[in-house]
Amino acid sequence: MKVTKLKDIAQLLGISVTTVSKALKDYPDISEETKQNVRVLAEKLNYKPSSLAVNFRNKETKILGLIIPEIVHYFFSNVIDGIINEAEKMGYLVITLQSNESFELEQKQIELLLDQRVDGIIISLSNQTKTFDHLKKVIRQETPMVIIDRITDEINCSKVIIDDEKAAYQAVEHLIKIGCKRIVHINGPLIPKNSMDRLIGYKKALADYNIPYDDSLVYSCEQFHYQDGIDAANQALKDHNDIDGIFAITDLLATGAMTALKNHGKRIPEDVSVIGFSNWRLSELITPSLSTVEQPNFEMGKQAVSLLLNEIKARKEEKMIENFLVKLPTKLIERASTKPTVKANPS
Amino acid sequence: MKVTKLKDIAQLLGISVTTVSKALKDYPDISEETKQNVRVLAEKLNYKPSSLAVNFRNKETKILGLIIPEIVHYFFSNVIDGIINEAEKMGYLVITLQSNESFELEQKQIELLLDQRVDGIIISLSNQTKTFDHLKKVIRQETPMVIIDRITDEINCSKVIIDDEKAAYQAVEHLIKIGCKRIVHINGPLIPKNSMDRLIGYKKALADYNIPYDDSLVYSCEQFHYQDGIDAANQALKDHNDIDGIFAITDLLATGAMTALKNHGKRIPEDVSVIGFSNWRLSELITPSLSTVEQPNFEMGKQAVSLLLNEIKARKEEKMIENFLVKLPTKLIERASTKPTVKANPS
DNA sequence: CTGAAAGCGCTTACAG
């Protein structure tokens, strides 16, 4: 089937391409009659402006680029969800790429997106990203960009994150309130800011409740795998005989920790309460169900798009570009792994 | 920073745009010296052809469209992964959309992708899709398309699926071989072909091992939620007192069924063996770990892209378009929920 | 109210 173009309509109607174009865009200087004729014929021929031509003309693609470390993660796939949805609502489509936590891929993908001339970029940094020339290039080329979740202070642009410090604080406070006094913290590499902020929240909660901070209770995993959680908890049980709570930086680490606790004959939550972070799907399916911190992942995607489109608009209108740092609140989810009733009785 | 274009290079070198263009594309009729000059300057000015202009000229976008029911599902996010990776390798980027299992959204998204003039479309149908005019339109417009996983016979194009029948057969055969004789089958709505094919595999395995088919052992869930699995298993336990195996069409349903079994005091696998389908992340983390069928989701995405690009190429060369149906093999994963050793002893 | 013309940045058939 041949695709209809303006010229086809113009020829059939015996008028100029200019007039057809204007009629379809409802210019005020075209007669109602002509507009009618054009509209009817365009409808009949199923005319759709060629986005190829329109984009070229307008120097915009109506496409956003998105780089995510790993799509398969529950957290990120929800963020993507939020981004695609919101973008679609605003008339943009999204090209999604995943860096696979590789710095090199991330660099390459930035290039791909710039080459493709996307109207804006949303990125969450890979774990390995420690230099930022590729992002500086984006800024230099004046392509609007928003960084989410895995951010850096080195780049000046809008960012959306969750309030990691406060979230961790709440999780630890929850453990303290149900009676925990020797709380292990299992975290990951401190490079992406998230881990660091959660550690700060952990410390602050302890301080506020007059529990001395003991750095031998903090275990840092190289990675975030199930096995790492098992290993960390095993080590903790070997090092200490009085732990009564575990706050892990990820639900998967917490799940591993629970497995280790069970293998050591510890009851959850009677002997040790456990709380994770992220509210993965599995967290309510394991036994006991895992308390955790829910992140507003969908909302994060939505906010990122909205910031990005604002910047795109501002640039078009040659207005001042303002950078924002949006911190989204989290929600504590109490489940069986930290039941207070049980904890209240003994001692 | 101003973006460099051919004209800039031409002016600086005092030659024509044509020559610059040809030099960069290594046309044989340009002198080595000119080529050198052009290349050096292009490099220096960081020249990148405007994809907007190139696409317009070539009438191709080097972008593929992808419509998936739900990104957040482990299965689909791996498929997406495979698609994006393979596409990137072949020089294509992917616009991902999700239909949210909504027929209306799916229709709208097809329109969006056609309007965007993507070079090809990969789609997995929503559960609600029962008419196919939107897909026929894609065919009519001669936009290459590949349907994956959730397919339909109504549309003539290449398709990639897993071999559902064989996979189900293997799962049920596994249960039979470890001694199960009264095997419950928990499935879903039979509309997408997958459920139907798995039911056929279930029946065939029973037949091959001389176990009579009893349709009161087949339970159909409206949806695929955790709770549906619980409900189905509860009902099965109420209806029958002799069941010794459960084959669920999804790991999540199987997980629900396991919860129901536990609540009824049944031991897994001693009293009832359970096997799921899909190999979700959670399946190896629950207790007991769940046997299941692993689908080649990444491979599926890869194959889909490869079929699609072949068709795109064939069309460009005005060759005959051939449609393929690729059936990918699955893999049985034996875990604790179907341990044979235990089963072998009693009776 | 209508239309001829220029232009977006590139590619390529053609002439010299």
Place this chain on the structure above:
DNA sequence: CTGAAAGCGCTTACAG
């Protein structure tokens, strides 16, 4: 070996 010209499909400032 080089370059002028046409064209991809649209938009819009300008002339009439």
